Amino acid sequence: MTVQFVGAGPGAADLLTLRAAAALRAADVCLYAGTYIDEGVLDHCRPDARLVDTQHLDLDGIIAEITDAHTEGLDVVRLCSGDPSLYSALAEQTRRLDAAGVPWDVVPGVPAYAAAAAELGVELTVPEVVQSVVLTRVQARSTAMPPAEALENFAATGATLVLHLAITRIRELAERLIPTHGADCPVAVVANASRPHRVELRGTLADIADSVEAAGLRQAAVILVGRALDRPGSAESWLYASDPERESKRRRHA
Structure with a gap:
């Protein structure tokens, strides 16, 4: 068996x-x-x-x-x-x-962050804006985080951040991220993604903690932080370009 x-x-x-x-x-x-x-x-x-x-x-x-x-x-x-x-x-x-x-x-199963992104209707990797996603958590009543994995270290990369097991500390997290991302950086919180009683909150690092606390969220929530959430820009992936080599040359000389 x-x-x-x-x-x-x-x-x-x-x-x-x-x-x-x-x-x-x-x-x-x-x-x-x-x-x-x-x-x-x-x-x-x-x-x-x-x-x-x-x-x-x-x-x-x-x-x-x-x-x-x-x-x-x-x-x-x-x-x-x-x-x-x-x-x-x-x-x-x-x-x-x-x-x-x-x-x-x-x-394997569908991860919570993927379901959250689907609820929001966003791609977490947007050409020429962000091409990496960091999945992490913070230390609370849990095992210690490795020193090199401090939130500020990940934030400095500019990658889209996906924070698990962190909803009860969102005010502290927002304050820690404002120096690198700016108070106007978009944030989304999705609780119980894919389920009938899901909750979806959008805001910025300046105000998302107020929304979370007003909603009384305590668990089963994913926090997403980054400019990709605004669906920015007009750049497009070379994956579907009719002539990727020509597109590469054009951008190098633009």
Whole structure:
């Protein structure tokens, strides 16, 4: 039997991948975080599947559930919100499974930042404005950030910033970003992206904290910061240029 870490996507049951839905239909046991996973996602599970809400379990308790099910010869899905490659505790869970001799694999999911960008109708990489995206978080009641990954270091690059697990500190974050981005830099906050009760807030670094606090947002929100959010400029990608070489020469001599 194999344990599958499955990306549940941003919340909407119809944003699961086909592979994720198939894994849920085949699972005898499904572990999920009730704080972040919609009931609609769990509807993909069989009626006789054992569903385990992990929001009140520590890491050892989660691993015990997985290893016990594996010992019983049961197929197990461990649902991760968004995509397992980001902030899913995949590393520490799989280390323990390796030590226990339990095989596992990963099914990717739609990440929350992609769903947020879709809700906003924006591309995060705009030609001649920004061509990089930084996915990061800040330290609160969590493990320490590596010193080189200070928010100010990422901000200095001018990349579009996507901040996870940071909504309760948005006022502090805005103040830290104003020196590099300017008070008028556009910001968007999307909570519960793709779900019926989603919340979308737009503003600038000068006023977004007021909007967030007024809305009472506390979790399941992604913060996006950068000029790309204004859909600026008229530059176009060379990808679809009729003559990319001529376009390159024209721009070099412009």
